[in-house]
Amino acid sequence: MKFNESQILNQSLIQSMLKGQSSLKPKQKIMKQFFSLSLTLTSLVDGFTILVIYLLVSTTSGTFEMKIPREMILPEATQSELLAAKSITVRVQDNKYFINDRVLNIEQLGIVLRGERKINERIIVQADKRANFSSLNPVVLSGLRAGFSKISFAVLQGERN
């Protein structure tokens, strides 16, 4: 099917912004009411969604975040508490120790924790739920030697009964 020039022009005029603009300000009373209603609804949806986003973001940003590797599964606990401020996270993965993604051996771990004792008051141990205590023991020992009396285990918050 072939279009001639006038048909193409007519069609583009219908879909154009200019045409839309003119239809936003109709002269007929009924059309005027319809468009003003649809515009109010659009603004309402916008306002509502922005409100929802704001509430969602503000309620979740009250706590500290913890980076968990994809292959690590934390154990679940119902009596868990929120992540505390002034804490340092030690990640135990494949018998290696990480602080801020930096691999440390046991000696270095002790040195770093002694330094961190001045700034932080708690160690958070993060490990896979299948990990043996023998791999966590150096963190607990180094923490105690560094003077940390508050040690926490990272868990997934389960539902309280």
Added chain:
Amino acid sequence: MPMISILAVCICFLLLTGVWVHVGTLNLSQAVGTEVPLGASENPTALWVRFENDSSVQVSVKNGKDLNENIKVITIQHLDRHVNARDIERFAKNIKVAMPQLNVALILPAANSSYEDIVAVMDRLKKQDITNIGIAPL
């Protein structure tokens, strides 16, 4: 304007349908050196949970003078190679009835005790209001 609406609705949909993982902590109170917390007695009544290599546990009450000797020590066998946390909780609940002031526990894990089992025991003890939990290094 309609584009903003669609985008905002999309963001809302993604935020609401996304899986939120809440990470928390189970806190331990470790004694450093020979320090004794202010106001605490030097040898408080405490529940000791000793893990064996086969995931069975021995639960005992230390310094529980008023307690009947028969219920001071109990061995709880493992359940499918995991610690039987439910029975430990039941024992702790019975002890709490006899000694409501008990709020100290010490966990003595074995080298091969799993992190999951240790956390499960801690969780069950905290559920019974035994909040002052320590862990003994190997």
